[in-house]
Structures are given as C-alpha cells and as structure tokens.
Amino acid sequence: MTQQRGRGRPRDPEVDRAILQAALELFIERGMEGMSIEQVAKLAGVGKVTVYRRWASKEELAAHAIEWMVESRRDWPSNAEVERSEPEHLLENTLDESAELAASHEFRALVARILGSSVSHPALMATYWKHYILPRREAATAMLDQARQAGRLPPDTDLDVLIDMMAGAVIYRVLQPDPPDRAEMRRYLRQLYRQIGLLPDN
Amino acid sequence: MTQQRGRGRPRDPEVDRAILQAALELFIERGMEGMSIEQVAKLAGVGKVTVYRRWASKEELAAHAIEWMVESRRDWPSNAEVERSEPEHLLENTLDESAELAASHEFRALVARILGSSVSHPALMATYWKHYILPRREAATAMLDQARQAGRLPPDTDLDVLIDMMAGAVIYRVLQPDPPDRAEMRRYLRQLYRQIGLLPDN
Known part of the structure; x- marks a missing residue:
C-alpha cells in the first residue's frame, strides 16, 4: 500500500483489510454509482463511523481498494x-x-x-x-x-x-x-x- | 446507418428515430444495467411491441443506437x-x-x-x-x-x-x-x- 488515508488514529490492519475487501467486492459488483459507505460498512461488519474515520469519501475508499488489489498482485x-x-x-x-x-x-x-x-x-x-x-x-x-x-x-x-x-x-x-x-x-x-x-x- | 434489424415490416423512419434517440439517452444516463426496453418505449412514446418488432433485444437496440450516433457525427x-x-x-x-x-x-x-x-x-x-x-x-x-x-x-x-x-x-x-x-x-x-x-x- 502506497498511501494511508487515516486521520491520525491507531489503526487495526485487520479492520482496514476487511473494509478494503468489502469496498472492492461492492465496487466490482455494482460500480461507483451502486455502492455506498453504508453497504461497505455492513459487508465488512463494522460501523459507518469506522469507515469514515479512515476514508473521507467513497471515492477515496474505492481508489484505495483498487490500488490495494493492484499492488498485491505484482511488484x-x-x-x-x-x-x-x-x-x-x-x-x-x-x-x-x-x-x-x-x-x-x-x-x-x-x-x-x-x-x-x-x-x-x-x-x-x-x-x-x-x-x-x-x-x-x-x-x-x-x-x-x-x-x-x-x-x-x-x-x-x-x-x-x-x-x-x-x-x-x-x-x-x-x-x-x-x-x-x-x-x-x-x-x-x-x-x-x-x-x-x-x-x-x- | 449500416444495419437495419427490422423483421420485414414497412418501417416508419420517424418511429425508428424516436426509439434510437430514447435508447441513446437512457443508455448514456443509466448504462446497460439500468435501462430496459420498457423505459425506451415509454420515453419514445411507443408501445413495447413496436420496439421488439424492430430489435430483438436491448443489446441489439443499444448497439444500433450507439452506431446511429457515431455514424451521424462523421463520414x-x-x-x-x-x-x-x-x-x-x-x-x-x-x-x-x-x-x-x-x-x-x-x-x-x-x-x-x-x-x-x-x-x-x-x-x-x-x-x-x-x-x-x-x-x-x-x-x-x-x-x-x-x-x-x-x-x-x-x-x-x-x-x-x-x-x-x-x-x-x-x-x-x-x-x-x-x-x-x-x-x-x-x-x-x-x-x-x-x-x-x-x-x-x-
């Protein structure tokens, strides 16, 4: 991961991972227009605030989730x-x-x-x-x-x-x-x- | 237009035009997943059967509508x-x-x-x-x-x-x-x- 968009809080990498994975799945399934932070939070099993504390908008979250996948697949x-x-x-x-x-x-x-x-x-x-x-x-x-x-x-x-x-x-x-x-x-x-x-x- | 997908009926070019225009608008606004033949018919002011008589599926209709625009813009x-x-x-x-x-x-x-x-x-x-x-x-x-x-x-x-x-x-x-x-x-x-x-x- 090249960027962290947190807001200066201690981060639990497992929570990050669950949110990014959920965002990736929903983005692939529904596209930008069909996904929401609320759905991502629900699928990841966390509260909405937990997501917003890490990413300010669904665009930033989706961009980070895409990059997270792309980075993981090659050096x-x-x-x-x-x-x-x-x-x-x-x-x-x-x-x-x-x-x-x-x-x-x-x-x-x-x-x-x-x-x-x-x-x-x-x-x-x-x-x-x-x-x-x-x-x-x-x-x-x-x-x-x-x-x-x-x-x-x-x-x-x-x-x-x-x-x-x-x-x-x-x-x-x-x-x-x-x-x-x-x-x-x-x-x-x-x-x-x-x-x-x-x-x-x- | 390079292709006509009619089923051997006399065609009213005005009706074709209205349907293609409606399909183009809905495709741009909603994409393939968000558009239906029913919505196209409604926007064009014709019955569903009138659309189906000309195009067998919404994919054929959308493809024809895209081409109709592209063809009209350049030789x-x-x-x-x-x-x-x-x-x-x-x-x-x-x-x-x-x-x-x-x-x-x-x-x-x-x-x-x-x-x-x-x-x-x-x-x-x-x-x-x-x-x-x-x-x-x-x-x-x-x-x-x-x-x-x-x-x-x-x-x-x-x-x-x-x-x-x-x-x-x-x-x-x-x-x-x-x-x-x-x-x-x-x-x-x-x-x-x-x-x-x-x-x-x-």
Whole structure:
C-alpha cells in the first residue's frame, strides 16, 4: 500500500483489510454509482463511523481498494529501480506478472468499472488518477525517457501519447470479447513492447 | 446507418428515430444495467411491441443506437475508398471530424458506458463488436496493410496490436481527467499518427 488515508488514529490492519475487501467486492459488483459507505460498512461488519474515520469519501475508499488489489498482485518497480535499470530488462522482468494481472478477471472487472464511471461519476477517476496513476506514469516517463536518450525511441516522441498507447492498448484488449488468457497476454505485451521499440525483434 | 434489424415490416423512419434517440439517452444516463426496453418505449412514446418488432433485444437496440450516433457525427470512408486512398491522405482528410467526435461529451459518455458494461454485461460489447467494430477494424487493417507494404510500418508489425494501440490511446485519453477539447484532440491524433509512422514528421 502506497498511501494511508487515516486521520491520525491507531489503526487495526485487520479492520482496514476487511473494509478494503468489502469496498472492492461492492465496487466490482455494482460500480461507483451502486455502492455506498453504508453497504461497505455492513459487508465488512463494522460501523459507518469506522469507515469514515479512515476514508473521507467513497471515492477515496474505492481508489484505495483498487490500488490495494493492484499492488498485491505484482511488484511495481520503485522510481530508483526504474532509474538504474535498462528499460529492456525492466520490461522482461515484469512481463509475467504484468500478463497475469492483465489477464485476471478481477483486473478486467476493475478496469471496466473505473472507466465506466469516468464520465457519470468523475470523482473516482480524478482521485485514482492523482494518487495512483500519476506516480506510475512518472516512473514510466523516466523509463521511456531513458530509452529515448539511448536512441531506441525517436527523439521527438511524445511520451504521454506513448504511455496512452501502451496502457490504452492493454485496457482496450482486455475488455474486448474473447479476453486473452495469461499466455496470450504475455505474447501480446511482448509484441506491444517490440512494436514500440522497447524490446528487440524476435 | 449500416444495419437495419427490422423483421420485414414497412418501417416508419420517424418511429425508428424516436426509439434510437430514447435508447441513446437512457443508455448514456443509466448504462446497460439500468435501462430496459420498457423505459425506451415509454420515453419514445411507443408501445413495447413496436420496439421488439424492430430489435430483438436491448443489446441489439443499444448497439444500433450507439452506431446511429457515431455514424451521424462523421463520414466513415468505405472499404473501396480506403483501398484507393493513400493512408496519409485518408488520415489527414478525416482528422477534423475524428477530433470533433472524440472530444464530444456524447462520445466520451458512450465509450465509458460501453467499456463499463463489458465485464458485467458482456452481451452489448459482443453485439457491438460483431456488427460495428469488426467491419471498421477490417477497413483499418486494409489501410495499415497498405502502409506496411509501402514501407511506412515495419514488415513484422502486428496490425491487431497496432489498431488496439491507436484506438486504445484515444479511448483512454478521452476518459482521463481534464478531457481534451477539439483543438487538443486534433494535436493528439496528429501526434499519435506520426509516432506510429503514418504521418510524416513536423
């Protein structure tokens, strides 16, 4: 977990866990519009106040619950690791975990719900973006900038557009009919990184 | 409109229009899970049977309503036009319309709803994919294959991955916080096409 949104009280990690798990389940089942702090508290077996003491809004709770799942499923490299690694090795080393996460039903369901609420209920995307996506984009930008300086990417590459192309392709692919299994996702990611120029051919 | 899903009856285009408009509004407002044929009929001022006579399911109706909006907003080149045009000219000629469509609130709302329902309610994506997205992907594949043969794309480019990168980037970009306006979308698309190698630099 990269962020704790508590209000300066001693925290019981078991309670946190129960609330995050309940929030995750309800968000996947009902989306942002269909879930409430009250339902989360009930499912977690705690009082509403116990939830509000930890998270100020259901958007913050949902964003934290999503991140809690995503973090638990793979090791994200730190910015320091990104800076001292070759982009090629970094991508090779994380390929299996990335493929497994992207091909999981839970990831697909979360992506659908996050994107699905982005226009009707923009506060979730805004919160998740600011606290969790932006730091990850900064790490990706550092990696891609290294590749650009090493001549693997054209000098005038717009890195924001490139990150959208990479993340967007994965997001779009996993929501298409006939979603990929882990092996297909592995092949897909490798091909994607190759086409961008980050992995060598064959 | 590329498809008519009627059952061999004389059709009143005004009734079709009213039903499609009502379906579009309800789909954007409530998503697939929150809309019903009954509500569409009521909003359109027709009987349920009138709707069912034209569309066998709410997924077919929603898919047709989405396409009806998308088609009305820009001229999509025919496969024959794609085959006889230079990819560069085709992209230049459609840039303004593409940017206007992608930056519109209605498009963003539709994309969010379609993706948002893709895991919880996969029948809509399956229907929309088969009837409307696949034919468009075939046209895009023909265009990209031409570019590949002309040496603008590397010979081992996986065109399905490339299409996902292009469409995925746009889909992802328009659902991020601070969505682009038309001018920014125009710049974005141009940069995207350039980075792929379909438009010349500068």
